Amino acid sequence: MTHLAHKIAPSDGVFPAQISTHDQAIAAALRLAEDWAPKAARRDAERILPHQEIADFTATGLGAITVPKAYGGPELPILTLVEVFEILCAADSSVGQIPQNHFGVLQLLNEAGTEAQKRRFYGDVLKGKRIGNAGPERSREVLTHNTTGLHRAADGLRLSGHRFYSTGAIFADWIPTRANDAEGRPVQVWVPADAPGVTIPDDWNSFGQRTTASGSVIFDNVLIESDEQIIPVWQRAEIPGLTGPLSQIIQAAIDSGIAVGALREATAFVRDKSRPWVDSGASRAQDDPYIIADIGRLQIDLWAAQEVLRNAARLLDELSAAPVTAEASARASVAVAEAKILTTEIALTATEKFYELAGSSSTRAALNLGRLWRNARVHTLHDPVRWKYHLLGNWHLNGALPARHQWN
Template identity: 60%
Template sequence: MASPFTQTSSDGSQERLPPPPSRPHLITCDAEAIEIAHALAPRLAEGASARDRGRILPWEEIELFTASGLGTLTVPRQFGGPEVSNETLARVFAILAAADASVAQIPQNQFGVLGLVREAASPGQQARIYADILAGHRIGNAGPERHGRAITHVTTQLARTDEGLRLTGQRYYSTGSMFAHWIPTRAVDEAGRPVFVWVRRDAPGVRVVDDWAGFGQTTTASGTVIFEAAPVDAELLIDLTPLATRPGLAGPQSQLIQAAIDAGIAAGAVAAALDFVRTKTRAWPFTVETATQDPYIIGEVGRLEIDLHAAEEVLARAGHTLDRIAAAPVTAESSAEASVAVAEAKILTTEIALEASERLLELAGSSATREGYNLGRFWRDARVHTLHDPVRWKYHLLGNYTLNGALPPRHQWN
């Protein structure tokens, strides 16, 4: 891995920067994407527990992800990318999350941003952004603000100065920005219009503060980004106003990836449970000779397998639904259908992630709670990641659509 790059912030502190981008492998088809994900997963799994325990940020693992070409999966073919299906995209994220859910979460915002670029950017902007991705650039995310009563409230201000466009504001839950080359974010311009702006990670006036302190997903570096009159690339300024009336799939696709990560956490927890029961769990006295012969453990494993496979199947169906809808002009009705399909997947993957990570400890037994095994990380990761958007609203979305024909609100969490 390249030596760390640093820059000095305005407060005198040193910040680590990602190494300059290098051109990744060019993936050519869906099957190759799945194959590469399976090949990468063991390398992510190695050391995942130690990274979680010591909160060691996965710099090297993110470089491996980028070099593999998996960061380019949604770049359209007309711009030289593989443009894999949404179903494949979900499978890739589930495979990676089963190995290390934190590493899988770090690039999720890159794909969310690329979905917005596809729907709102001009052809020239798209060509430039996609070219950067194919050249190995990573996109981070400067997330929501903490002000206001709604998560969509934005006060981050874009201003025109004699030196050009400058951005000022403070954003939180900024997963991926620590490792990124570009940090895009939402802002308001001087006329009060919503805009999407792009700032270089190493630009003056940009600080990425590693203050994420969640008890799960510990190594995502989902901290704070501070912009202090940071220069904005004027050529990549995207007006978001038209999206208010234009149906699209950026929100459902972003949510599909969230659901895939939860499915991956569940699969990782089930695999860990099976391994522990087979190799370490002792049989309950006076019942059977080995834990693998315990009829109650056998029954619980069967139920977990059914629930996991059901969630994975509904996730795959949601990806297939997005692919079908994307093949035609997207309407308000078809956009709503996509949101509903992904909501169904999000509900089931949330439930199985929490259930499997809890059952892991119950099936494995009291010795599995030893800190050295660190099996609690699966539940901590599941609990933290499934809180990104309240699943209670997915039930409401689904019920209101089914009962009353109400189309879900269009935003990045639907």
């Protein structure tokens, strides 16, 4: 049943810790993962929205790790961000996915925001404010189709529209959304989550990633009080950047984390609970030669995917250190597409193979291990991997630069 979700404001009594190094970020992620993992099955089964877990994430300071040094942040590498997402999503991919748009939006702010906007919004993040997202409209039209718009009223600009796939909005302070300005040009509008006219119904009901709350945001004649809340993205239509690759590498890291978690669960289940097959001649399931071989095969495929993922992150870090050209943006999209293909494949393979390796006892409803495959299946649909193959083939065969948008 659709209902309005209770929100916890991160600034209410929670001031984030300061993270300044890669090692500190990884340690913080590992502490969160240790807390999240034992509760993941119950959260999924009962669809308990992770308000406390996200508040804990905010308190660690992880939400600010990409804030540039010029604005008071640590400006940690994209490689660090990738490893943080992988760690969190190995523990619980539903909770781990929630900050994805927070970081994607911060990248766009870095590329397209004014100095005043950067000072304001980066400052908010350093204070513990969270950024959500009001995603594409729910329509059979292409994802760039947009009827959400700003219109002029007697008291200023007002925003109206109904968005979906709004991961993070329920937990956010700011909800940026794409809209058409009064002249019909695409802009990004930053809307306070508690502004009059903003409604966030808890209407996400997917069979996987059940607690991401990736449902609707409704803007009903919302007053936009300042021009500072509007980023004119139409001005960057022909300017290359890394916003798309950054968004996509986070998706690949989530899938890699799902695979890491599934292989970890499979190994533990086989060791502790599975029985050997009668024809194996083994006294323990972990001595079954076919299970051993399958675990080895999954592990090497996972390591390969992780290495390609990390190489892509290193490339993005290298490219971000200089002005981004069209060629550099294309190289980034190609590298991330390679990672996305391999992390998608290992997430799906590892989660499906899990039950074959662990045996029929792993399918008991009380264990809720079915969430592993459901999460992988749902999240890997975020954008179609078949188009990643097309992107790579067109690049290598025809030298075609990938289209620049948030899914490349």
